[in-house]
Amino acid sequence: MPYELYYWDGIQGRGEFVRLALEDAGADYIDVVRENGGVAAMLAILKSKTEPLVPFAPPFLKDGDFILSHVANILLYLGPKLDLSPTSEKLRHFANGLQLTIADFVTEIHDTHHPIGVSLYYEDQREAAKARAKDFLENRLPKFFGYFERVLAQNPKGPHTMVCGTHTYVDLSIFQLIEGLQYAFPLAMTGYEADYPLLAALHRRIKMRPRIARYLESDRRQPFNEEGIFRHYPELDRLVR
Amino acid sequence: MPYELYYWDGIQGRGEFVRLALEDAGADYIDVVRENGGVAAMLAILKSKTEPLVPFAPPFLKDGDFILSHVANILLYLGPKLDLSPTSEKLRHFANGLQLTIADFVTEIHDTHHPIGVSLYYEDQREAAKARAKDFLENRLPKFFGYFERVLAQNPKGPHTMVCGTHTYVDLSIFQLIEGLQYAFPLAMTGYEADYPLLAALHRRIKMRPRIARYLESDRRQPFNEEGIFRHYPELDRLVR
Known part of the structure; x- marks a missing residue:
């Protein structure tokens, strides 16, 4: 299942630090908001009244059902999976x-x-x-x-x-x-x-x-x-x- | 060996988020800059021309030889040790x-x-x-x-x-x-x-x-x-x- 990156369309912004890692690793990912219906999908998560892992703001990443926010946190999570982290x-x-x-x-x-x-x-x-x-x-x-x-x-x-x-x-x-x-x-x-x-x-x-x-x-x-x-x-x- | 917290004396500042975790857990720690010679010890690390793990700014924590900076990073590291993190x-x-x-x-x-x-x-x-x-x-x-x-x-x-x-x-x-x-x-x-x-x-x-x-x-x-x-x-x- 591809990673789903949620970030505003039209700018590099903070999302770009995540995109560069995904691109450098050749990872399978969807830049959700740049697809049809993507803005609505992002806002549905941000405004959800039930999602326990609700993020404060984009960028956030979905890996299956798991949602996590903040560039440094996303890279901490992705780093080992993309072989872009130190091992210790x-x-x-x-x-x-x-x-x-x-x-x-x-x-x-x-x-x-x-x-x-x-x-x-x-x-x-x-x-x-x-x-x-x-x-x-x-x-x-x-x-x-x-x-x-x-x-x-x-x-x-x-x-x-x-x-x-x-x-x-x-x-x-x-x-x-x-x-x-x-x-x-x-x-x-x-x-x-x-x-x-x-x-x-x-x-x-x-x-x-x-x-x-x-x-x-x-x-x-x-x-x-x-x-x-x-x-x-x-x-x-x-x-x- | 006690944890060593390095942060400016005289203010709560960002260091306080770390202090609260150490205090809540009853951890053994030294608030280095509030001790004699503490400012010099902090500046020696910040200005070191050889330390590989040199921090950008206080607060930073020393655990033995290991140095790490930034409140969220310090709490991510200490959390499991102090029983202040989720388990998953x-x-x-x-x-x-x-x-x-x-x-x-x-x-x-x-x-x-x-x-x-x-x-x-x-x-x-x-x-x-x-x-x-x-x-x-x-x-x-x-x-x-x-x-x-x-x-x-x-x-x-x-x-x-x-x-x-x-x-x-x-x-x-x-x-x-x-x-x-x-x-x-x-x-x-x-x-x-x-x-x-x-x-x-x-x-x-x-x-x-x-x-x-x-x-x-x-x-x-x-x-x-x-x-x-x-x-x-x-x-x-x-x-x-």
């Missing part, structure tokens, strides 16, 4: 901690364009967004990137993967972060390879994985746009180096 | 998804007073904070509380616990959310019991657990203040009912 229990917790750091970073990236609230349009919070994006690019992005670069450098199995000596879902998520930030903040990301050579090498390695390369060329990969997490608003971007 | 693998993932929803809510609570950036003082972002707190109290708090209330109502084992039929770390974290919100937003929380009777009953139940009651009276429980997640700024609070 302890390193699985380390991978999960890294994925949660990525989740925090994603929230901060999102909030550069929505610092006041998700209920309001970007245009109604643009001035606050400029202040938040400035702080993000000057302080937060270097802090997160510096940390991820150190994790690579300090990996006893070598600086090519984030956890252990083999490829995991964390590496795929780092790739997506860099892709998204290059779309949203092309000025700020100019020349990032010089400061973060290990991250840049990881990004290149993932992009060349055969299934990922095919996925990126397919129409299953939706383009970045100004509805998702990573939005390109030129007024929020700036050279920081 | 699937319900452990459901509990983890709930804990991650709580983590998202905590970030939104924090951002009511820091919508522009953690690098800036509250006083330098007060106007944006007023707008964000308004949106939070009118839209986000009811959305999260409504969801948690539904999870209780839809629990097939009864509406007294969030997951399965036994007490878990998720219940302890819900207690802390309500304690914190009552401190930060006493006006907005006035009469919340009428709208969320199951949450209110859960809050009362946890408060009366013997080890929790003793902990809350001890000096290990630090008071809420305006340095933590839950801050009482009267200008951000309002009656919403």
